[in-house]
Amino acid sequence: MPTETLTVQLAERSYPIHFSDVAERLKVDISNLRASGRTVRVISDARVLEAHPEYLSQVGFEDDEILSLPAGEATKSIEFFSQALSHLAGTAANRDCALFAFGGGVIGDLAGYVAASYLRGIDFYQIPSTLLSMVDSSVGGKTGINLPEGKNLVGAFWQPKAVYIDTALLQTLSPREFAAGMAEVIKYGMLADLELFNDLIALKGLDVNSPELPAIVRRCCAIKAQIVADDEKETAASGGRALLNLGHTFAHAIENAAGYGQYLHGEAVGIGLSLATQLSVALEQMPASNIALTDKVLHQFQLPTRLNEPLKSSDLMAAMQRDKKNRRGRLRFVTMTALGSAVTTDGIDVALIEQLWCKAGAE
Numbered sequence: 001m002p003t004e005t006l007t008v009q010l011a012e013r014s015y016p017i018h019f020s021d022v023a024e025r026l027k028v029d030i031s032n033l034r035a036s037g038r039t040v041r042v043i044s045d046a047r048v049l050e051a052h053p054e055y056l057s058q059v060g061f062e063d064d065e066i067l068s069l070p071a072g073e074a075t076k077s078i079e080f081f082s083q084a085l086s087h088l089a090g091t092a093a094n095r096d097c098a099l100f101a102f103g104g105g106v107i108g109d110l111a112g113y114v115a116a117s118y119l120r121g122i123d124f125y126q127i128p129s130t131l132l133s134m135v136d137s138s139v140g141g142k143t144g145i146n147l148p149e150g151k152n153l154v155g156a157f158w159q160p161k162a163v164y165i166d167t168a169l170l171q172t173l174s175p176r177e178f179a180a181g182m183a184e185v186i187k188y189g190m191l192a193d194l195e196l197f198n199d200l201i202a203l204k205g206l207d208v209n210s211p212e213l214p215a216i217v218r219r220c221c222a223i224k225a226q227i228v229a230d231d232e233k234e235t236a237a238s239g240g241r242a243l244l245n246l247g248h249t250f251a252h253a254i255e256n257a258a259g260y261g262q263y264l265h266g267e268a269v270g271i272g273l274s275l276a277t278q279l280s281v282a283l284e285q286m287p288a289s290n291i292a293l294t295d296k297v298l299h300q301f302q303l304p305t306r307l308n309e310p311l312k313s314s315d316l317m318a319a320m321q322r323d324k325k326n327r328r329g330r331l332r333f334v335t336m337t338a339l340g341s342a343v344t345t346d347g348i349d350v351a352l353i354e355q356l357w358c359k360a361g362a363e
């Protein structure tokens with residue numbers, strides 16, 4: 001049996017990720033917080049609350065402790081950030097307040113940034129409700145909101161005090177959202193765990209009821225926990241936390257050029273992972289046979305490897321120039337030297353990237 005709690009090792013800011021008896025554990029932790037005189041608040045969204053109407057009351061939250069916001073990427077904005085801060089101030093939340101995020105990546109990122117900012121920082125806890133947030137965004141302390149000018153342009157590193165991963169919450173996830181989360185799972189195999197990659201190929205497919213799912217989620221969290229412990233703020237000169245962005249330079253460009261909401265993030269990551277493999281092959285870092293292998297696993301999990309409709313190559317290239325990973329005006333990508341082994345690669349020829357976009361269906 002794999003361990004049921006992992007620790008993200010960050011010295012005095014270390015924290016647990018809980019995987020078993022999660023609702024029970026939450027109930028005990030909330031009760032202990034109250035017993036020590038702390039107030040608790042939850043930020044969630046209307047769709048998650050509707051999908052899980054009893055969850056928060058069963059673990060011990062009162063209705064008036066819950067702030068429900070609209071579902072969707074638009075909630076990760078200055079307006080809702082301001083609304084959430086006013087809600088805390090208006091309900092007399094003090095420095096002892098423990099703020100919980102109950103939802104996917106949008107709610108986790110927003111609530112985390114609220115926790116980082118309110119009264120110069122209050123304790124924060126994550127209860128992720130989507131596969132993508134369970135394996136990626138709830139762990140590692142990246143919090144923030146979008147500006148009209150771009151995604152995640154404002155934020156802070158603010159580590160949670162604990163993460164509660166209850167895979168039972170995935171029961172209400174749509175197959176499309178589930179597939180989108182699988183893109184991040186496949187990403188972990190490609191960047192750090194060949195065995196995971198091979199296991200995914202052998203599995204052929206997976207859904208919320210697959211007995212293998214909880215162990216796979218734990219495996220992804222273990223990889224992320226190690227990478228975050230080694231390079232918490234993504235300051236390593238090469239490699240480090242930036243490796244978690246395998247496929248994401250392409251993906252962010254697709255989301256930006258297509259207009260947010262056209263592709264789910266994970267769908268864009270699927271195309272990005274295929275392109276990152278093609279780039280690694282073009283750079284002669286790994287054999288061409290890996291392209292078919294990567295596309296095969298992405299298709300097995302219902303993910304796209306090409307654009308649905310042509311996007312302008314010039315728009316995609318312009319979006320890439322704004323990527324946060326770029327150094328001194330040079331494009332920086334995460335590539336692979338083998339499946340299961342990623343590196344950061346600088347100074348890639350722009351013409352090569354344009355060719356890859358054309359192959360993926362851009363014009």
Ligand code: GLY
Pocket residue numbers: 136137139140142241244245
């Ligand atoms: N999602 C990438 C990271 O947390 O660094």
